[in-house]
Amino acid sequence: MRRVYGLDTYEELKLRRMRPRSLAACAANLPDGSMVWRRLGLANAWTVQDYLTATLVDQMNMWMWANSDPKKRGQKPKPVPRPGNATRTNSTHAGKSDGDGAGVTRRTRHIETKAVTVDELDRFMSQHFTTIESG
Structure with a gap:
């Protein structure tokens, strides 16, 4: 979010300059090749x-x-190997077979959500995060 939109999401939420729904829309519409997609191993990582x-x-x-x-x-x-084609054991679920009869099974990633309190969010965001450059 910071690299693409110039937003510090924690500060935006803390200062209530943006609504969580707006930040979620920004995250969902990140361009192909974004670090989020790379980290999740999705097809639009490239x-x-x-x-x-x-x-x-x-x-x-x-x-x-x-x-x-x-x-x-x-x-x-x-x-x-392309992103999104790797088999992940703990976070993927087999999807329906593509209708072409070739037996190709799509894999999807399911991310479970969890509600957190403001104090828990503050503790999480106060951690030291490092940026990992991929290349």
């Missing part, structure tokens, strides 16, 4: 450019494999 680059890498690997000597080339190359 931008369109990231997906296009991964597709180019996959195609180049496949082209090199297909044009190599069949006796020496080994196994077919695996595609670059």
Whole structure:
């Protein structure tokens, strides 16, 4: 929120400059590639450019494999892992099968909400947080 909108969410709530619903709307509409989506491992953790680059890498690997000597080339190359495709054991639930008949199962992440008091929120927000740069 701070990087995209320039908002310190804790201060905005504490000073009552923004309503919680407005902050939630800002969070839900963060752009693709935002740190929140990366941290959650969702499909929109990557931008369109990231997906296009991964597709180019996959195609180049496949082209090199297909044009190599069949006796020496080994196994077919695996595609670059994309966010949202990883299987998580404790926080994902199997979704319905896509209707294409290929047996592909979508995975969704369920985040449970918990009401906290203002004192609990103050204690949580007074912790030291560090920013982790991904690259």
